[in-house]
Amino acid sequence: MRGFTGYLQNSSQLIQQASAKKLEDIEIDLLCEGIFRHYGFDFRQYARASLARRIQSFMELENINSISDVQNKILHSQQVMERFLLNLSVNVTSMFRDVGMYLAFRKKIVPVLHTYPSIRIWHAGCSTGEEVYSLAILLQEEQLADKATIYATDINEVAIKKAKEGIFPLQVMQTYTTNYLKAGGKKEFSRYYTAKYDHAILAPELRNKIVFAKHNLVTDSSFNEFTVIFCRNVMIYFNETLRSRVHHLLYNSLCRFGTLILGHQETINLTPTRLQYKTLDEQYSIFQKRA
Structure with missing residues (x-):
């Protein structure tokens, strides 16, 4: 009898967990739809597990009890x-941060860049x-x-505002x-x-060579033709459909024989543009557009 009672309790718990997961999925769907309609940011095809973790982290930081409350606060406050x-x-x-990538860039990409009369580099997802x-600094040297x-x-x-300042903790x-x-x-x-004091202010000569701007890889289009594109550790949060869309954007934004640099754990394998690149450095995900 005890075994049967335990079975019923376990079954009840599984049903409750499944119901809670279904409710969470509905709340996340509604949150993403609300953000898209009100602000234009499209998170509807972000990898669900990663998105759920980020939302939960935000709830803890903001002391919010439910995803529905997150939606309410976000839709009514630009600051939130x-x-x-x-x-x-x-x-x-x-x-x-990734010293091997910079060494590979100096060795394999810099000599090629010296052959160009001008260079345009896009750093997509620049964070701070x-x-x-x-x-x-590397380009200057x-x-x-x-x-x-x-x-x-x-x-x-x-993040862009902080990046523009070029000020970091001295420690x-x-x-x-x-x-x-x-x-x-x-x-x-x-x-x-x-x-x-307790901060380091980067030299103006570095900041003067950088154009900071807001751009959404998910919804915005290409805005120039680039010699090199860095898009490192950004697409790890996207699902397959969204990654394919962004890869098309990056490919169309590169000049002929331009260079694409992804994150250390990222690759162009299984992407719609994989055959359009030559691998320059597999370890550090450096690829060259074929044509």
Whole structure:
């Protein structure tokens, strides 16, 4: 009898869990639809498990009890929406974070860039700017800065505003210095910033080469033709349909023989444009457009 009672209890718990999961899916669908209709940001095809985790994290930060309450607050407050976007798009980032990629870029891409009369680089999903400024330093050291323009875009206006400032906590500069040297840095890293109180202010010569702008990879179109495109660790949150759409956008935004650089764990395999690229560095996901 006890075994049967336990079976009924377990069955009841499974039913309740399934019901709660179904309700959560409905709430997420409604939240995404509301955001799309009101703000134009389309999260409807983001990977569901990742999106659910980000929403739960936001609820904890904001002390909100349900996804329905998240929707209510977001639709009635631009400030809440901005905080939600920041939480949704935040990535672990630092200057010269993936040192191997920068070494590969110096060795395999820089010589090619010297053959161009001008260079346009798009850094899609720039977050708060650490990797963009790393690229600006690299270009300066490789005598490419004078003919290069970096277009740094992100979905989040708060992140873009912080990136524009080029100000970072002084306490992280030691780590950044170590990364810089491992990534092939050629000078004293301290020459690229000024220490003031407990912050490091990056040199104006770096910021002057960067154009920051808001751009949504999901809904916006191409806005230029680029020599190099960085789109690193952005599409890991997208489902297959959305990734395919963004890959088409990136391909159409590259010039002939242009370079696409994805995140360390990302690849063009199983994408609709995979046959249109030549692999330059498989380990660091560096690809060249064939035509």
